[in-house]
Amino acid sequence: MRGTQPFPPAGPPAAPGPGAVIEASGLASGYGGKIIWSGADFSVGPGEFLTVLGPNGAGKSTLLRMMLGLLPPAGGTLRVFGGPPERGNPGIGYVPQRRALDPDLSISAEDIVGLGVDGHRWGVRLSPRAGRQRREAVAGALAAVGASGYARRAVGRLSGGEQQRLQLAQALVTHPRLLLLDEPLASLDLRSQQEVSQLVADLRAEQDFAVVLVTHDVNPLLPVTDRVMYIAGGSVSVGAPDEVITSENLSRLYQAEVEVITDSRGRVFVVGLEAEAAHPHSPATTAGAQS
Amino acid sequence: MTSTGMITPLAAQIPGFTPGPGWNLIADVQGMLRFAFMRNAFAAGTASAIVAGLIGYFVVLRESSFAAHAISHIGFAGAAGAVLLGFSPVLGVAVLSLAASGAMGVLGKRLRGRDVVIGLIMAASLGLGYLFISLYTGNAQNAYSILFGQIFGITTGAVVITIGTSVIVLAVLTAIFRPLLFASLDEEVAQARGIRVGAIGIGFMLLMALAVSEAVQVSGVLLIFALLVAPGAIAERIARRPAAALAISGGLAVLITWISLALSYYTPYPVSFYVTSLAFVGYLAARAWTAWTGRAGRARRLAPPSRGHHDAGVRATETATVRT
Numbered sequence: 240m241r242g243t244q245p246f247p248p249a250g251p252p253a254a255p256g257p258g259a260v261i262e263a264s265g266l267a268s269g270y271g272g273k274i275i276w277s278g279a280d281f282s283v284g285p286g287e288f289l290t291v292l293g294p295n296g297a298g299k300s301t302l303l304r305m306m307l308g309l310l311p312p313a314g315g316t317l318r319v320f321g322g323p324p325e326r327g328n329p330g331i332g333y334v335p336q337r338r339a340l341d342p343d344l345s346i347s348a349e350d351i352v353g354l355g356v357d358g359h360r361w362g363v364r365l366s367p368r369a370g371r372q373r374r375e376a377v378a379g380a381l382a383a384v385g386a387s388g389y390a391r392r393a394v395g396r397l398s399g400g401e402q403q404r405l406q407l408a409q410a411l412v413t414h415p416r417l418l419l420l421d422e423p424l425a426s427l428d429l430r431s432q433q434e435v436s437q438l439v440a441d442l443r444a445e446q447d448f449a450v451v452l453v454t455h456d457v458n459p460l461l462p463v464t465d466r467v468m469y470i471a472g473g474s475v476s477v478g479a480p481d482e483v484i485t486s487e488n489l490s491r492l493y494q495a496e497v498e499v500i501t502d503s504r505g506r507v508f509v510v511g512l513e514a515e516a517a518h519p520h521s522p523a524t525t526a527g528a529q530s
Numbered sequence: 531m532t533s534t535g536m537i538t539p540l541a542a543q544i545p546g547f548t549p550g551p552g553w554n555l556i557a558d559v560q561g562m563l564r565f566a567f568m569r570n571a572f573a574a575g576t577a578s579a580i581v582a583g584l585i586g587y588f589v590v591l592r593e594s595s596f597a598a599h600a601i602s603h604i605g606f607a608g609a610a611g612a613v614l615l616g617f618s619p620v621l622g623v624a625v626l627s628l629a630a631s632g633a634m635g636v637l638g639k640r641l642r643g644r645d646v647v648i649g650l651i652m653a654a655s656l657g658l659g660y661l662f663i664s665l666y667t668g669n670a671q672n673a674y675s676i677l678f679g680q681i682f683g684i685t686t687g688a689v690v691i692t693i694g695t696s697v698i699v700l701a702v703l704t705a706i707f708r709p710l711l712f713a714s715l716d717e718e719v720a721q722a723r724g725i726r727v728g729a730i731g732i733g734f735m736l737l738m739a740l741a742v743s744e745a746v747q748v749s750g751v752l753l754i755f756a757l758l759v760a761p762g763a764i765a766e767r768i769a770r771r772p773a774a775a776l777a778i779s780g781g782l783a784v785l786i787t788w789i790s791l792a793l794s795y796y797t798p799y800p801v802s803f804y805v806t807s808l809a810f811v812g813y814l815a816a817r818a819w820t821a822w823t824g825r826a827g828r829a830r831r832l833a834p835p836s837r838g839h840h841d842a843g844v845r846a847t848e849t850a851t852v853r854t
Contacts, residue, residue, distance in 0.1 A: 359725050
């Protein structure tokens with residue numbers, strides 16, 4: 240298993256370079272002695288966009304938790320900004336999976352974003368100068384994500400897409416060099432998915448931060464992502480989308496026959512994985528299930 | 531003593547009582563505060579109401595109102611045990627509720643079926659408290675006052691302890707205010723930003739136990755929920771800024787306590803009845819207010835742009851196959 244190799248690893252990392260935002264070699268993920276996936280060698284350069292794909296439970300979110308310093312690697316090494324991952328790294332902006340807010344919550348949108356500025360500090364804010372700087376930073380972040388129009392509205396009454404933009408503003412208010420997004424497109428309609436993908440891409444172009452985005456649907460991100468990482472079957476594959484999302488490569492990862500289909504609009508579909516899809520060639524579908 | 535059978539205020543039995551209230555508010559307040567027991571009641575009531583209001587806002591934000599309710603009931607066993615052993619019942623509440631809230635804080639949200647466990651411990655504690663009371667051969671009024679409050683009977687020494695506890699709670703709350711707010715609103719991001727959300731959670735539960743121990747004197751363990759949760763729930767609905775929410779929550783708790791003390795002084799009915807009634811009416815008013823303003827706000831907003839009209843069949847196919 241590559242995750243237990245001595246260092247430096249024998250295999251060359253995907254794209255090593257000076258000042259890499261993230262460098263992983265032989266990285267493995269898991270809890271309590273149980274390995275979820277292993278053998279990940281990759282790096283993310285400044286301003287690069289990496290989309291992390293894979294089925295539910297494949298260990299996509301644990302990759303982000305390792306980068307945040309909330310979970311130690313189960314094997315191999317992971318370096319963030321050239322050092323070990325640490326909790327509370329101010330260079331990282333993090334948008335976790337969106338949870339439904341209490342609709343009665345009347346706190347204003349700008350206060351939610353303001354938590355990103357000084358919410359981790361002890362005591363109360365007394366200096367008027369700090370208050371002014373905080374207001375300016377919040378106004379800038381809200382404008383950047385196009386949320387200025389509802390800065391003073393109650394967050395509980397905003398739509399899912401609007402709350403999503405606030406989370407993004409909160410993560411970006413400190414001008415991080417790395418933005419981690421966990422399923423930012425889940426439970427959004429197709430139009431909002433495209434809007435949020437484009438927004439992240441535009442902000443990256445303006446502010447030049449690297450992006451690691453976890454999703455189970457790559458299609459809204461195909462126009463904007465540089466590379467993809469596919470986690471499945473305990474293994475990891477990293478590269479350009481058309482290198483990674485191929486029938487051969489995914490069949491190898493899943494250790495089952497799967498097929499990648501590209502439609503007339505360039506969207507890719509991975510078929511042959513879910514029994515409920517009842518696809519004739521599905522390896523997961525038993526003969527009895529084919530009605 | 532009245533012999534007519536008419537219902538009269540308890541305070542009417544004390545020499546110097548002026549029936550009222552009259553039209554002169556200042557004279558009425560002066561009349562009430564001539565009595566040491568009223569001065570003590572207002573001092574302790576105000577100190578505990580401020581803390582209950584401020585802690586209550588976070589109780590609502592953290593969705594911990596069941597834990598707050600349970601802690602007060604667990605505290606009842608402590609109070610009854612303390613009475614049996616000859617200690618102050620409030621001390622008993624403080625010891626047992628601190629222990630219970632510390633344990634709940636350590637268990638955190640990890641424990642599956644947390645509500646079931648808390649509920650069972652709460653019921654067991656109430657049973658234990660009832661046993662202690664039945665073993666106690668002294669004045670049953672002591673037990674009654676634990677359940678429903680005894681603010682008019684508070685001693686000057688207890689007033690000093692109550693104010694001191696409030697000062698401690700306010701100092702700690704000020705110190706942890708921002709991380710506590712962050713962890714209460716968005717635990718995952720707070721954790722990623724380096725906040726020790728577990729430690730903050732335990733610290734908050736201990737503050738809540740102190741707030742409960744104080745407020746038990748005003749409203750008793752059975753009725754404490756009103757003073758601890760209603761002002762915070764009202765503030766959560768109407769305040770835009772966290773500072774404003776805390777001011778509203780603390781201010782409402784104090785206002786409810788003051789009005790209740792005054793009403794109870796002039797009428798024969800108990801303080802905690804007024805506290806719970808005012809809290810309930812206030813909450814209904816806040817709901818009505820937000821429902822009204824919410825409807826007006828929605829009407830002002832432009833109609834949302836129409837979402838993409840996808841053929842349902844196409845969309846179903848997409849979601850079924852794209853999810854890998």
